[in-house]
Amino acid sequence: MDVTSLMKEADVAKALAWVNAHATQIAEEAIRICEIPAPTFDEAERAKYVRGRFEALGLKDVTIDAGGNVRGQRPGAGPGTGLAMAAHLDTVFPKGTDVKVRREGSRLHAPGIGDNSVAIAGLLAMVEALNAGGVRTGGDLYLASNTCEEGLGDLKGMKAFMADVKGKVAAAIAVEGMKVSRIIHVAVGSRRYKVTYTARGGHSWGHFPSPSAIHILGRAIADISRLEVPTDPKTTYNVGVIHGGTTVNTIAAEADMLVDMRSIDARSLMDLERRLLAIVERAAREGDGRVKLELVGDRPAGSISADHPVVQTCMAVHRALGLKTYTEPGSTDHNVPLAMGVPGVCLSVTEGENEHRLDEYIDTGPIPTGVKNILLAAVALTRR
Numbered sequence: 001m002d003v004t005s006l007m008k009e010a011d012v013a014k015a016l017a018w019v020n021a022h023a024t025q026i027a028e029e030a031i032r033i034c035e036i037p038a039p040t041f042d043e044a045e046r047a048k049y050v051r052g053r054f055e056a057l058g059l060k061d062v063t064i065d066a067g068g069n070v071r072g073q074r075p076g077a078g079p080g081t082g083l084a085m086a087a088h089l090d091t092v093f094p095k096g097t098d099v100k101v102r103r104e105g106s107r108l109h110a111p112g113i114g115d116n117s118v119a120i121a122g123l124l125a126m127v128e129a130l131n132a133g134g135v136r137t138g139g140d141l142y143l144a145s146n147t148c149e150e151g152l153g154d155l156k157g158m159k160a161f162m163a164d165v166k167g168k169v170a171a172a173i174a175v176e177g178m179k180v181s182r183i184i185h186v187a188v189g190s191r192r193y194k195v196t197y198t199a200r201g202g203h204s205w206g207h208f209p210s211p212s213a214i215h216i217l218g219r220a221i222a223d224i225s226r227l228e229v230p231t232d233p234k235t236t237y238n239v240g241v242i243h244g245g246t247t248v249n250t251i252a253a254e255a256d257m258l259v260d261m262r263s264i265d266a267r268s269l270m271d272l273e274r275r276l277l278a279i280v281e282r283a284a285r286e287g288d289g290r291v292k293l294e295l296v297g298d299r300p301a302g303s304i305s306a307d308h309p310v311v312q313t314c315m316a317v318h319r320a321l322g323l324k325t326y327t328e329p330g331s332t333d334h335n336v337p338l339a340m341g342v343p344g345v346c347l348s349v350t351e352g353e354n355e356h357r358l359d360e361y362i363d364t365g366p367i368p369t370g371v372k373n374i375l376l377a378a379v380a381l382t383r384r
Contacts, residue, residue, distance in 0.1 A: 001313055001316055001380045001383065001384070002316075003313075003316045003317050003319070003320040003376055003380060004320050006320075006376065006379060006380060007320060007376065011133045011134045011135045011136075012133060012135055012376075012379060013133070014132065014133035014134070014135075015129040015130055015132060015133030015135050015375060016129070016133075016372055016375070017133075018128070018129045018132040018133060019125065019129050019368050019371045019372055019375070020368055022125065022128075022129075023364070023367055023368045025125075026121055026122065026125045026367055026368075026371060027108065027118075027121075027364045027367060029121040029124060029125070030108065030113060030117045030118040030120075030121035030122075030362075030367075031101045031108065031110075031113075031117075032049070033046065033049065033050070033117040033120050033121055034099055034101050034108075034110050034112050034113045034117035034118075035099055035100060035101060035110075036049055036099075037091075037093075037095060037097070037099055038089050038090050038091055038112070039090065039091060039092075039093060039094050039095050040090040040091070040092070040147075040148055040149075040150045040151055040152065040153040041090075041147075041148065041153065042095060043068055043089040043090050043147045043148075044068065046089050047064055047068055047069075047070050047089055047145070047147070048064075050070045050089065050120060050124075050145045051063075051064055051070045053124050054070060054071075054072040054124075054143070057072075057124065057127045057128055057131065058131065059072030059073060059074055059127065059143065060072065060073045060074070060075060061073050065160060065161075065164075066160065067146070067147055067148070067156060067157045067159075067160035067161070068089075068146075068147040068148075068157060069086075069089075069144045069145065069146040069147055069157045069160060069161050070089070070144060070145040070146075071142075071143070071144050071161070072143045072144075073140055073141065073142055073143065074127060074130070074137070074140065074141040074143065075140050076136060076137040076138055076139040076140045076141065076382055077136035077137070077138060078138070078139065079138075079139070080137065080138020080139035080382040080383050080384070081138065081139045081169070081170035081171070081381070081382055081384055082139040082140045082141075082142060082165070082168045082169040082170060082382070083137070083139060083140075083141055083142070083169055083170070083171055083172070083173065083378055083381050083382050084142045084143075084144070084161070084162065084165050084169045084171070084172040084173070084337065084342075085123065085141060085142070085143050085144070085172070085173045085175060085374070085378060086143070086144040086145065086146045086158060086161060086172070086173075086174055086175065086333055087116055087119040087120045087122070087123045087144075087145055087146075087174075087175040087176075088116050088119075088145070088146050088147070088148075088149035088150070088157065088158070088174075088333060089116070089120070089145050089146060089147055089149075089157075090116075090147055090148060090149055090150050090153060090157075091111065091112035091115065091116070091117075091150065092112075092115075092150045092151060092356050093111045093112055093358075097111050097358075098111075099111055099112055101113060104361075106363055106364050106365050107361045107362065107363055107364070108361060108362050108364060109359065109360070109361040110360065110361075111357075111358050111360050112360065113177075113352070113360055113361065113362050114177035114178040114350070114352040114355050114360055114361070114362040115176065115177050115178065115355040115356065115360065116149070116175075116176060116177050117177065118177040118178075118349055118350055118352075118362055118367065119175045119176050119177040119348070119349055120145050120175075121349075122175060122177075122349035122350075122367070122370055122371050122374060123143065123145065123175050123374070125371045126371055126374050126375045126378065127141075127143070129371065129375055130375065130378075130379075135379060137378060137379055137382040137383075138379075138382035138383040138384075139169075139170075139382040140168070140382075141378060141382070142165045142168060142169060144157075144158075144161045146158050146160075146161055146333065149332070149333050152192070152296055152297060154192075154296070154297045154298060154299065155299055155333060155335060155336055157333075158174070158333040158335075158336040159336050162336045162337050162340055162342065163340075166337070166340050166341075166342055169342060170342070170343070170381075170384070171310045171337075171342065171343045171344065171345075171381050172334065172336075172337035172342050172343070172344040172345075173334075173344070173345055173346070173347055173374065173377060173378070173381075174332045174333035174334040174344065174345070174346040174347075175346075175347060175348070175349065175374055176332060176346055176347070176348045176349075177348060177349060177350060177352065177355075177362060178348055178350060178351060178352040178353070178355060178362065179348045179351065180323065180348045180349060180350055180351055180366050180369060180370045180373060181318065181323045181324055181325055181326060182325075182326055182327065182328065182346075182347075182348055183311060183314050183315065183318070183325055183326075183327050183345055183346070183347060184327065184328065184329065184330040184332060184334060184345060184346035185303060185304050185305075185306065185308065185310075185311045185327060185334075185344075185345045185346075186264055186302075186303040186327070186328075186329040186330070187264070187299075187300070187301055187302045187303060187329070187330070187331065187332075187334060187335035187338045187339070187344075188262050188263070188264050188299075188301065188329045188330060188331040188335075189262065189263055189264070189265075189266060189269050189299055189300050189301025189302070189331075189335065190260060190261060190262045190269075190297055190298075190299040190331060191261045191269060191273050191295070191297065191298060191299075192258065192259065192260050192261070192295070192296050192297025192298075193258070193259045193277075193280075193293055193294065193295055193296060193297075194256060194257075194258055194293075194294040194296050195217075195220070195256060195257050195258075195259060195280050195291060195292075195293060195294075196254065196255070196256040196291065196292040196294070197213040197216045197217050197220075197244075197254065197255050197256070197283075197284060197287075197289050197290070197291050198213055198253060198254050198289060198290045198291075198292070199211035199212055199213040199216060199251075199252070199253060199254075199287065199288065199289035199290070200251075200253070200288075201213065201250065201251045201252055201253030201254075202250070202251045202253075203249065203250065203251065204248075204249040204250060204251055205249070207251055208251070210251050211251075211287055211288040211289050212251045212252045212287075213244055213245075213252040213253055213254050213255040213289055214244045214245050214252040214255045215252075215287060216255070216283050216284060216286075216287035216289045216291075217242065217244060217255040217256075217257060217283075219283045219286070219287060220257075220279055220280055220283035220284075221239050221242075221257065223279045223282075223283065224237065224239060224259070224276055224279055224280075225239075227272070227275060227276065227279075229263075229268075229272055230268055233263055233264045233265035233268050234263065234264055234329070235261075235262065235263035235264075235265070235268045235269065235272055236260075236261070236262045236263070237259065237260065237261045237262070237272060237276060238259070238260045239257050239258070239259055239260075240258050240259070240260055241257060241258040242255070242256070242257045242258075243255065243256050243257075244256065258296070259276065260297070261273055261276060262331070263301060264301055264303070264329045265301060266300070266301045266302075269301060277293070280293070299331055299335050300335055300336070300338070300339035301335070301339075302335060302338030302339050302344075303338065304338065304343050304344070304345075306327065308343060309343075309384065310343040310344075310345060310381065311327075311345060313377065313380050313381055313384070314345055314347060314377050316380070317373060317376045317377050317380065318373070320376070321369055321372055321373060321376070322369075323369070323373070330346060332346045333346070334346040347373055347374055347377060348370060348373075349366075349367060349370030349371055349373065349374065350362050350363060350364070350365075350366045350367045350370045351363045351365075351366050
């Protein structure tokens with residue numbers, strides 16, 4: 001695809017000009033979205049707003065599905081290939097977090113402004129620009145603002161969305177907020193467990209040395225910390241959260257931890273899981289306790305090569321926009337289509353820093369380029 005020539009087509013050029021003329025409004029949309037709280041599993045209020053915007057933009061079959069995803073379709077001219085595009089609704093920040101946006105020059109500061117409010121605003125702006133230019137994509141666009149991308153949401157929203165559209169599309173784009181020059185085409189897989197130990201417990205004096213769930217947990221963590229994993233393919237593990245016990249003078253009857261395992265390679269991830277769970281089971285036996293395992297996260301690994309036509313098309317868009325492309329593995333909604341055999345990438349709409357932190361911010365300057373990035377990718381990929 002000659003993206004430079006594509007940009008000169010009258011309807012596409014008109015759409016791109018709309019983006020340039022409405023940069024301020026796109027940033028204002030990101031602010032409105034950010035200031036609607038949307039913790040994972042509690043995205044309904046933001047979904048209601050986005051549904052209204054989908055309807056106002058004239059998308060077909062607008063609905064909020066059983067997974068809480070906002071869905072809509074923009075018919076193409078045909079007979080091009082269908083494309084799925086999604087920007088997630090949820091943020092990592094719990095209810096009660098102050099999400100009021102603060103302006104500082106060209107920057108917007110607020111928890112969730114980059115991940116993923118500006119991406120939703122970018123997706124909406126893309127549709128409005130296509131409408132303004134009268135652009136008909138070659139195939140249909142299946143659009144979603146989906147739930148449960150973050151944390152223990154386990155990509156449930158994207159899994160539901162892609163299960164419905166996978167037979168209708170030839171590619172998928174996950175839209176994120178930050179790192180506009182980045183293309184992710186390798187999905188970092190993860191397996192996450194809640195591990196709960198139980199033991200007899202009792203009084204720290206009267207029942208000593210009765211088995212303690214905390215002591216069992218501690219031995220397991222110590223052994224896990226000594227696991228060796230490959231650096232290529234990169235594979236990691238982490239005990240991120242622990243709970244247990246009631247008082248200082250009570251031998252703990254229960255303790256639990258959340259364990260995260262990741263790899264860009266499915267076999268390496270399976271091997272790590274096997275070895276880590278063996279440690280977990282052994283610690284229970286040796287500590288005279290019991291263990292309960294609950295799988296709380298399963299993000300599949302997958303990839304397409306850098307020379308895949310979908311990646312090459314996105315790189316051509318970058319070149320046409322003057323972006324210096326880089327690639328890196330990542331764990332986003334694009335994991336899901338890759339696992340289903342649908343070529344998937346993750347693209348972004350601006351620059352910023354400190355995602356998942358209270359001091360998160362974005363720079364509004366690159367937003368027009370970012371919206372053009374996803375718009376041109378959508379038009380080019382549906383003409384293949």
